[in-house]
Amino acid sequence: MNKTLAIVMAIGLALGAAGALQATPQEDQATFQNYFIKRFPNVPKDDFINGAYALDPVGRENWEAIEEFPPYETAVSNGEKMWGTPFANGKTYADCFPDGPGIAARYPHWDKEKGMVVTLTMDLNKCREANGEKPLKPETGPMAELNAYIALESRGQVRNVEIPEDDPRALAAYEKGREFYFTRRGQFNFSCVTCHGANSGNQLRSEILSPAFGHTTHWPVYRSKWGEIGGLHRRYKGCNEQVRAKAFEADGEEYRNLEFFMTFMDSGLPLNGPGARK
């Protein structure tokens, strides 16, 4: 009898300890944001949306000069044209998104019906398929251009990602995204936070590593390296490959959950996409 009681108590204590160790998403968010705010005390909170340019005055000057004639302008025009051009059945994106085009702040979100994180590109493709059109590649080309237009129309909106408490699957997706972010991977054995946590603000060759806080606000981005506009998942792929890990599929579960975690960390920041980066 005593032995059984001891086992039950031990299990209870172990579970209690595990529960105490597991921080809530809100606690994670506070830890994450406070770290960067304290690490860069001279950077106003909302300025983290500008990445490395919030830290480097010379880089910022160059970037602001570029923004006067933004390289993503053509992409935005093409995206606007796409938004207004009817599908073969005569309907448009506006029929799927009556509140559009400024809808970027709603994504990503947890879809209870599907039991998964849904991204903006997924819903845009869903709209296309519902209207008899072929889905587009999510992270490049016309989809990125359409996203550029939507992002521009969404500028200034504040995104507050919700993790519904009544669906444990949503919390599980968030936790998977968090684990992905902090997992070391690839031949170089780097995690996302290796570069964008303790090393943010440090120089890597000629570049200053941007802080993780604010990473999700300015997508899609025209990268000089790409010579075109591309989405956040394209950047995820690039980062994974840079550390010599095999990249995952854009809009696949891994990157959707990662985006869910990262946007939750950035909650409260205004959107400023599309962006221009090196």
Place this chain on the structure above:
Amino acid sequence: MQIRTLFAGFLAATLMVGLPTLNQAEAADRPAKTQKTDKKSKKPVKPAAPAAAPAPAAAPAAAAPAAAAAAPVGPGGAVAGAAAAGAAGAVAAGALAAPADTAEKAALDKAIADAQAARKKAASVAGEWRDTAKMIKQAEEAGAAGDFAKGMKLASEAQKQGELGYEQAVKERGAGFPDYMKKQ
């Protein structure tokens, strides 16, 4: 004068004895040098066709004595034995090379299969590395071109990557906020 004559004589004698010895040594060493050149050119050395190809200089050394022993002994026994030894050497060269080739291919196929299994195991825990599949493909290409050594090296590296990727992913399970972030 006498010393000079003596030295000239000694030199001439040395050359007379030494040169033939050097030539023999070089002749014996030639196949090895030829192999090195082949390796440098990275072209796979194809085994000689069993019957048509002439016997390589050094290859059938082990098989030849046995063939010579089996050759008819008679008035022309020595010559017949030598000819038989040469012919047997040619056959043996082909016969030995073909199984060796097959054995190397089989070893490479196994190494590639092992590498593929290790890669898949790493992928099953989202731990596959960027270049592993590429290396396996290169190993297959090297094998198809007959460069089994290169193929083995690539397959072995790919297998190691798969194993390390798996270990890494398992070790990283449950990764979360680093302490330096929590301490702020």
